[in-house]
Amino acid sequence: MNDFLKDCFKKIGWKKDHVSFDDLPLFLKAMAYRYPFENRAVLAKENYKVTKEELWRRLIKEQHGGLCYDLNGFLYYVLRDAGFHVKLIRGTVYAGKQEEWALEGTHAAVWLSAEKGDYIVDIGFGINLALEPIPLSGETVQSPVGAFRIKEKATEMGTHLLLMDKGEGWQIGYAFTLEERDPGDLDDMKDLIHSHEKSPFNKSLLASKLTPNGRMVMSDRHFTIHENGGEGQKSDIAPSEFEEKLNTYFL
Template identity: 35%
Template sequence: MMNELFRKRIGFPLEEEISFANLDQVLERTALALPFENVRVMNRSTIEFTEESLKEKILDRNEGGLCYDLNSILYLFLLENGFETRLIRGVVFNQTHQKWSETGKTHIAILLRNKGRQYLVDTGFGINIPLKPVPLTGVTVSSRNGEFRVQKEASDHGDYCFYFKLKHKDKEWKKGYAFDSIDMVHKLSEINEIQHIIASHPASGFNKRLIMTRLTERGSITLAGNSVTTWTDGRMEKDEIDYTRFRKLARDAFGLNL
C-alpha cells in the first residue's frame, strides 16, 4: 500500500521497477510533488511522529513537510523497494549568520548503500536538493538544480559535510550541513524529539513564519511570510503579497489549504 500510494503521489508508474539506475527520476518527481512546508508547525498541530501518522499526512492528506517528514517517507518507500537505506542526523549551517545551527542535529537525511558504496540522498533540504544520490567520496554530482558534493570532513557535528552550488544562484560553494555517518535514527519515534525542537526552539527557522517551497519544471516557487519568490529559467521575480493571496497561492501552487 505504501509503495502504491507513494508512486501515485509522485506520478511514478506502479509497474516500473525502481533501481539505482533510475533513482534520479524518483528524486526528481518527489521534488516536484512534495512541498517543503511548515504549516503544521505554525498551526501548532503537529502530532506524534509515527509511520502511520506520516503516511496519513503525506499520502492520504497530500501535505508536504519538513526534512524529517519528506526524507522519512522517502526512506520507507526506498526500503519497501529493496534499497539498503538508513536515516541519519545532521546539523545545518546557517548561511545568514555563518555558523552552525543552535538547534543541533535536527536535519534528517538518508544514507543509501549500493554495490558497496555509500550515497547521501536528500529530498528535504528546501530547494537546495541534489535530485541525485551524492557519493560520500567528494565527487561532484550535477543536476538541473546545480552542483553538489559530500566531503569527508571531521567536525564537532560529524564526519562528513554536504556542499551545494545552486544553478543560476550561487557562484561559490555553500556549506549545507554536517552529518555523522554512524549516528543513525534507529526508529521513527526518535524523530519526535527533533519535531519538538523545530517547533519550540528559539533558534529554529521554522516556528516564526509560514514557509513553503518546491521545485517546478522550470525553476522553483517559494512563499515566505509576506512574499512570493519565483525562479523561471534562471530569472527571479519577488513580490510582496497579503495573506489572501498567500492562501490562494498555497492552494494553487502547493495544494495546501490554510
C-alpha cells in the same frame, strides 16, 4: 509491491511498479516536484507522531508537504519498502548568512548503500536538492540548483559535510555523521523545530518547491517564481493569501 508503495507511486505519478538504483534520479525528481518544503504544521502547532502511518496519511491521503523530518522520513520508508538498504541519519545545518551552526541535530537525511557505493539522498533541504544520490566517495553531482558533493571532514557537528556550489563557490550545507538513527529520532527533531527558540521554522510561514522549469519560494509576504534560470517574478501577498496560494501552486 505493497499498498504503501502503490499509494506513493500513484501520488507522485510514478508509472513503474518498482524503483531501481538507476531510476533514482527520476524518482527523486518526482518526489521533489510533488512535495513542497513547508512549515504550516509548525506554526499551527499540530501534534502528530512522525511515523510511517502518519506520514502516509499526511503526504498521500491529505494535502501536505513538510520539513526534513517529514519529507526525508517519508523517503526513508518508501525506499526501504522498495528494497533499498537505507538508514536514517541526523545532521546540523550551517546557516551561512549568520556564519554559525543552526539548531544542532535537526536535519534528517537518508544514507543509501548500493552495489556502486554509499550515498546520501535528500528531498528535505528546501530547494537545495541534488535530485540524485550524492556519493559519499566525494564525486560531484549537478542539478539545476548547483553542484553538490560530500567531504569527509571532522567538525564539532559531525564527521562529514554536504557541500554546495550554487554559483558563488563551495559552501557548507550541513554536517552529519553516519551513525544510524532510530525512526523515533524524527519525533525529536520535530519537537525541537516546533518549540526551540533557535528554530528557524517556528517564526513565520514559508514554502518552497522545485519544479521542472525552475523553483517557487513563498513567505507570508512575498511569492516568487523563477523559471528557466531567468529573473524571479516576485509579487507581494497578504498573510491571509498564503494558504490559498500554497494549495494552488505548491500542492
